[in-house]
Amino acid sequence: MDALSMMLAGSRAEGAFLLRSLLDPPWSLRIEDHAPVTVLVLVRGSAVVVSDTGQTENLEAGDIALLRGPDPYTVADQPDTPVHVLIDEAQNCATVDGSPLEDMSVLGVRTWGNSTSGQTVMLTGTYRLDSYVSGQILDSLTPVAVVRRSMETTPMTTLLEQQIAADGPGQEVLLDRLLDLVLISAVRTWFAANPDRSPRWIKAYEDPIIGHALRLIHNRPEHPWTVAALAQEAGCSRAAFARRFTNFMGIGPVGYLTEWRLSVAADLLADPARTVSSIAREVGYSSPFALTTAFTRHHGVSPKAFRQTRRPPQWAETAANSRVQ
Known part of the structure; x- marks a missing residue:
């Protein structure tokens, strides 16, 4: 994709x-x-x-x-x-x-x-x-x-x-x-x-090395990726990969991986059927406590509080069935 x-x-x-x-x-x-x-x-x-x-x-x-x-x-x-x-x-x-x-x-x-x-x-x-x-x-x-x-x-x-x-x-x-x-x-x-x-990642996707690494991160956020593992997958040395990734993305591989996981977690929280434990597994965290700690640090609120903010505002509750009067 x-x-x-x-x-x-x-x-x-x-x-x-x-x-x-x-x-x-x-x-x-x-x-x-x-x-x-x-x-x-x-x-x-x-x-x-x-x-x-x-x-x-x-x-x-x-x-x-x-x-x-x-x-x-x-x-x-x-x-x-x-x-x-x-x-x-x-x-x-x-x-x-x-x-x-x-x-x-x-x-x-x-x-x-x-x-x-x-x-x-x-x-x-x-x-x-x-x-x-x-x-x-x-x-x-x-x-x-x-x-x-x-x-x-x-x-x-x-x-x-x-x-x-x-x-x-x-x-x-x-x-x-x-x-x-x-x-x-x-x-x-x-x-x-x-x-x-255009966001940085649009251009980065065109790069054969960084684009491949981004696809791995985006498609498999649950995998225990390391800089060394991503560099190996991309066919590049660890140091060269880290420099190239940072130049393209403005952030290091680990930092970007963390941001992506927590962005995906934020979307998954919109599904009330998913628990924090299941979401933690889906985005590569070892426990709900580990996810909650990282999520709160990044988003400024806990997963529970964030989920409450995702409830539709007044216009969203009525828009589908409303008609202009």
């Missing part, structure tokens, strides 16, 4: 909140749902995205914007259009002054807006939760990562557009997987266009 596939494997939509918006100007939506990541596809027209981080991006038809949370943002026809609609963590909508949304209404399955045709049409997919490991990818993105229309992404966005307003058997699962496809194609296209933002 390549580096990007490895990191994105845990970033899968589950009952994601999906919405098609049909809008005639003037319009301005203020989003304060604090979602880990939102995928916005502009199907028709134009729009501007303004993040609270200060980044502003113009979108044209076919563009994708990856909006990295938890910072709020505004999407509008023009940057100076006053905000009219506020959307909160539970995907509830209200006007700025709290009055009823008389000009915005439900227009069909997963569809709303102020027009039945819409000069601007956009699709929004909000991920409920995000993998801790996949977060290493998302943290490398700018707050608003824009991917311009391309042959790489258009087939994915076209499928999502075709299916988002349908309501057949298995539709939620189908839409989740289509949203995953849009996210993955957008992320890899963005990194190809912004190599300076």
